[in-house]
Amino acid sequence: MKDIQVGIIGFGTVGKGLAYALLEQQERLRQKTGITFALKTVADIAITELPAEFAGVTLTARAADIFADPEIDIVVELIGGMEPAKSFLLAAIDAGKHVVTANKALLSVHGGEIFRAAAAKNVEVGFEASVGGGIPVIKALKEGLVANRINFIEGIMNGTANYILSQMTDRGTPFAEVLAEAQQLGYAEADPTYDVEGIDTAHKLAILMTLAYGKNVRLEHITVEGISSIEPIDIRFAEKFGFRIKLLAISRNHGDSFEARVHPTMVPKGHMLATVNGAFNGIQFQGDTVGDVMLYGRGAGMMPTGSAVCADVVDIGRNISCGSVNRVPALAFLPEHIGEPTITPMRHLVCPYYFRVTALDQPGVLAMITGIFGKYGISIQSMMQDGQDSGEPVYIVFRTHNAEEDAVVKAIAEIDGLPVCSAPTVKIRILNPE
Amino acid sequence: MKDIQVGIIGFGTVGKGLAYALLEQQERLRQKTGITFALKTVADIAITELPAEFAGVTLTARAADIFADPEIDIVVELIGGMEPAKSFLLAAIDAGKHVVTANKALLSVHGGEIFRAAAAKNVEVGFEASVGGGIPVIKALKEGLVANRINFIEGIMNGTANYILSQMTDRGTPFAEVLAEAQQLGYAEADPTYDVEGIDTAHKLAILMTLAYGKNVRLEHITVEGISSIEPIDIRFAEKFGFRIKLLAISRNHGDSFEARVHPTMVPKGHMLATVNGAFNGIQFQGDTVGDVMLYGRGAGMMPTGSAVCADVVDIGRNISCGSVNRVPALAFLPEHIGEPTITPMRHLVCPYYFRVTALDQPGVLAMITGIFGKYGISIQSMMQDGQDSGEPVYIVFRTHNAEEDAVVKAIAEIDGLPVCSAPTVKIRILNPE
Numbered sequence: 001m002k003d004i005q006v007g008i009i010g011f012g013t014v015g016k017g018l019a020y021a022l023l024e025q026q027e028r029l030r031q032k033t034g035i036t037f038a039l040k041t042v043a044d045i046a047i048t049e050l051p052a053e054f055a056g057v058t059l060t061a062r063a064a065d066i067f068a069d070p071e072i073d074i075v076v077e078l079i080g081g082m083e084p085a086k087s088f089l090l091a092a093i094d095a096g097k098h099v100v101t102a103n104k105a106l107l108s109v110h111g112g113e114i115f116r117a118a119a120a121k122n123v124e125v126g127f128e129a130s131v132g133g134g135i136p137v138i139k140a141l142k143e144g145l146v147a148n149r150i151n152f153i154e155g156i157m158n159g160t161a162n163y164i165l166s167q168m169t170d171r172g173t174p175f176a177e178v179l180a181e182a183q184q185l186g187y188a189e190a191d192p193t194y195d196v197e198g199i200d201t202a203h204k205l206a207i208l209m210t211l212a213y214g215k216n217v218r219l220e221h222i223t224v225e226g227i228s229s230i231e232p233i234d235i236r237f238a239e240k241f242g243f244r245i246k247l248l249a250i251s252r253n254h255g256d257s258f259e260a261r262v263h264p265t266m267v268p269k270g271h272m273l274a275t276v277n278g279a280f281n282g283i284q285f286q287g288d289t290v291g292d293v294m295l296y297g298r299g300a301g302m303m304p305t306g307s308a309v310c311a312d313v314v315d316i317g318r319n320i321s322c323g324s325v326n327r328v329p330a331l332a333f334l335p336e337h338i339g340e341p342t343i344t345p346m347r348h349l350v351c352p353y354y355f356r357v358t359a360l361d362q363p364g365v366l367a368m369i370t371g372i373f374g375k376y377g378i379s380i381q382s383m384m385q386d387g388q389d390s391g392e393p394v395y396i397v398f399r400t401h402n403a404e405e406d407a408v409v410k411a412i413a414e415i416d417g418l419p420v421c422s423a424p425t426v427k428i429r430i431l432n433p434e
Numbered sequence: 435m436k437d438i439q440v441g442i443i444g445f446g447t448v449g450k451g452l453a454y455a456l457l458e459q460q461e462r463l464r465q466k467t468g469i470t471f472a473l474k475t476v477a478d479i480a481i482t483e484l485p486a487e488f489a490g491v492t493l494t495a496r497a498a499d500i501f502a503d504p505e506i507d508i509v510v511e512l513i514g515g516m517e518p519a520k521s522f523l524l525a526a527i528d529a530g531k532h533v534v535t536a537n538k539a540l541l542s543v544h545g546g547e548i549f550r551a552a553a554a555k556n557v558e559v560g561f562e563a564s565v566g567g568g569i570p571v572i573k574a575l576k577e578g579l580v581a582n583r584i585n586f587i588e589g590i591m592n593g594t595a596n597y598i599l600s601q602m603t604d605r606g607t608p609f610a611e612v613l614a615e616a617q618q619l620g621y622a623e624a625d626p627t628y629d630v631e632g633i634d635t636a637h638k639l640a641i642l643m644t645l646a647y648g649k650n651v652r653l654e655h656i657t658v659e660g661i662s663s664i665e666p667i668d669i670r671f672a673e674k675f676g677f678r679i680k681l682l683a684i685s686r687n688h689g690d691s692f693e694a695r696v697h698p699t700m701v702p703k704g705h706m707l708a709t710v711n712g713a714f715n716g717i718q719f720q721g722d723t724v725g726d727v728m729l730y731g732r733g734a735g736m737m738p739t740g741s742a743v744c745a746d747v748v749d750i751g752r753n754i755s756c757g758s759v760n761r762v763p764a765l766a767f768l769p770e771h772i773g774e775p776t777i778t779p780m781r782h783l784v785c786p787y788y789f790r791v792t793a794l795d796q797p798g799v800l801a802m803i804t805g806i807f808g809k810y811g812i813s814i815q816s817m818m819q820d821g822q823d824s825g826e827p828v829y830i831v832f833r834t835h836n837a838e839e840d841a842v843v844k845a846i847a848e849i850d851g852l853p854v855c856s857a858p859t860v861k862i863r864i865l866n867p868e
Contacts, residue, residue, distance in 0.1 A: 021723050025581045031648065031771035032580060032763065128578070134724035136578020144562070144570020146466060147459045147744035214465065272730060275709045289455050290568035290741035293731035296706060297724065307724035310581035324758035329466065337465035 003036045004317040007066035010079035011044040017306025067095040077101040093117045100312040102129035108206035108219045125330045126312025131204040134304030135297040141211045142332040148287025150212035153251045155283035157204040159299040160188045160195035161247040166277045197226030198262040205249035214333035215341035223346045225263035237397045244274045257344040266430040347406035352430035358423035361394045376407040393422045437470045438751040441500035444513035445478040451740025501529040511535040527551045534746040536563035542640035542653045559764045560746025565638040568738030569731040575645045576766040582721025584646035587685045589717035590710045591638040593733040594622045594629035595681040600711045631660030632696040639683035648767035649775035657780045659697035671831045678708045691778040700864040781840035786864035792857035795828045810841040827856045
């Protein structure tokens with residue numbers, strides 16, 4: 001019976017999750033694969049001993065001990081961030097090890113270099129855990145939906161941002177207050193920028209677009225707006241229009257170009273993504289053959305992410321055992337069929353919009369505002385006014401039919417220049433109807 | 435560049451779907467696999483020519499022509515039913531062909547024989563399309579969630595039944611009327627028994643349980659109740675209690691035994707499965723490592739099912755090309771680790787219940803009924819009465835806390851024996867809270 005020896009770099013949340021998964025599932029994995037998956041070495045600079053369950057496992061502070069060990073087949077990088085994660089991955093590949101990582105930030109910026117190095121050494125790169133935590137979304141896209149042109153990707157890919165928006169929606173609490181609570185509960189990091197400003201979601205979208213389209217999509221291709229400026233008032237108006245506000249990653253395949261955007265989005269309440277609440281993720285694909293498919297589950301956490309990392313280890317272990325390494329190309333398409341993407345400029349984006357205009361409650365104001373929309377060809381579907389006493393600023397909210405971002409930006413600039421408008425207009429995009 | 439030649443038996447809805455998928459996706463599949471997948475032969479006794487797009491494809495009325503063709507690598511059986519599908523699959527396997535099927539009825543009854551024959555010949559059996567149409571649920575269970583003990587399976591696995599229940603819910607229309615409409619629209623078969631009586635759902639549950647637990651679960655193990663006796667009045671009461679009625683397949687893993695049941699179930703409105711409407715399927719797993727995962731998509735139809743069948747063909751093609759046939763065991767576990775299941779008897783089932791009692795509106799009736807519940811240890815959570823004039827039969831509905839099926843059956847028999855009860859009590863199980 002073949003043994004596969006695993007080395008883990010980084011014994012933080014996910015590293016522990018993988019270690020426990022390998023331990024607890026060892027007999028089940030043996031019954032499914034005929035292979036014994038064994039954790040041999042953990043490298044971590046911050047700990048001095050491993051939990052008692054891992055009595056036979058070597059602990060080292062030097063990642064190089066793992067690369068130098070000829071018995072180790074698979075190296076799992078779980079320290080996150082750019083360096084030294086990148087150098088460790090490249091060193092492991094250079095030493096002929098197969099590698100697994102959950103590092104979406106690294107892959108969405110330096111993926112090209114890492115995948116080229118792995119191809120040159122004919123080793124595998126597993127990254128199931130980089131998107132959607134424990135949800136097997138990478139495998140679904142690369143294998144289950146192999147016979148599809150992907151028409152679009154739409155998803156909630158960051159549990160922290162979704163938790164914060166869900167709490168704001170359910171309780172009417174402002175962003176800053178919910179964020180502070182989430183930080184206390186350990187649901188948000190001390191520096192929450194990546195999560196709440198949409199950057200983490202963009203990392204994940206870059207990876208999914210690469211796999212879906214066979215294009216080298218990187219973080220720099222994606223337009224990113226976060227949720228820190230969302231106010232409870234907009235959530236309440238969204239409710240009245242029949243929407244929930246979600247931080248979505250969206251990419252549409254226009255054939256000659258691809259949309260690539262992450263921003264707060266109004267989602268119709270009947271849509272499956274509107275029902276993905278709390279720390280959960282939901283990722284939807286539309287394929288030309290399969291139609292709509294959605295995958296839902298925990299997008300983060302020790303054991304869910306450990307489940308995905310372990311699935312990669314098993315996949316690679318099966319390939320080592322069968323002599324079928326790189327049976328499925330790392331990036332879904334063979335390297336020679338992967339090109340550079342053409343990204344649809346944001347100014348050409350067409351979708352319905354929500355606007356909240358803050359204006360003095362005076363006769364003729366609505367006519368001025370709607371006149372500007374009309375001038376830029378923006379057609380209003382419905383309007384609501386939060387009535388107050390005359391003379392005070394009021395909110396006038398609009399829901400548009402499909403409009404072009406370029407026209408929207410110009411119209412808002414003109415509206416915000418009106419003397420009666422006392423605060424910048426808030427703009428939130430609405431999910432395109434299918 | 436390796437070619438994989440495919441033969442299809444049965445050019446009905448799914449057969450056509452696969453043929454078009456292979457044609458339309460040929461270049462994309464080549465870019466992803468380096469393999470050219472080509473449809474060589476179609477066997478069908480009901481047609482005399484293929485559509486013009488398939489000019490180079492051979493049409494035959496004899497399936498044996500496909501088995502006898504040494505150039506054909508993979509045989510796809512898409513005629514459905516027991517015979518001759520079973521004989522064709524066994525003949526193909528005997529001829530050393532890999533096989534793919536969407537035939538859940540056959541697999542859930544004769545799977546053992548088919549998988550043993552395939553193992554003896556070292557050929558693969560693909561059946562992704564047998565559950566959940568185009569949703570890659572089999573692959574997710576066998577590979578993506580490999581590092582999990584599956585704690586439970588809960589799912590909406592029949593689009594016809596779900597369409598009918600959704601229509602009954604949205605419009606308040608009785609079952610027979612919606613069924614007749616669905617038949618006219620082509621959403622339901624002329625003989626809808628398999629779909630509406632839960633048998634098709636049970637076929638699929640048997641397959642998922644086999645993969646999840648490593649047990650030979652067959653149709654005979656599953657307790658099945660359909661939706662034909664669901665009345666609009668129960669859907670309205672469900673609404674008042676905060677539930678939607680869905681036809682669910684449910685299996686819980688109790689370690690020493692497994693629940694295996696298909697029946698109409700009241701699902702809390704906030705639950706993801708309550709939002710799966712129309713012809714869609716939603717299948718949820720809970721794994722000990724990953725937590726809750728749900729997959730959602732079209733559970734039937736020409737192209738969605740074609741997508742899943744094509745994914746199997748590609749998977750097998752990759753294994754042929756890499757020399758890694760049976761890299762993943764057909765039934766998730768190695769054959770020597772698959773045993774016979776112990777099924778939890780239905781009388782030991784514990785869940786909350788909904789009852790609708792039809793009784794004369796007389797003083798003391800409620801006390802008699804609740805006295806019987808009390809006698810059998812059934813604790814009532816809430817009660818509603820559809821008030822009418824005294825002397826006429828009224829509906830008294832109850833929602834219980836967890837109760838045992840055995841006690842429930844006895845209590846209902848006793849209640850239905852009361853002279854004041856004028857119609858049999860309706861019993862609908864409520865989804866166990868997590």
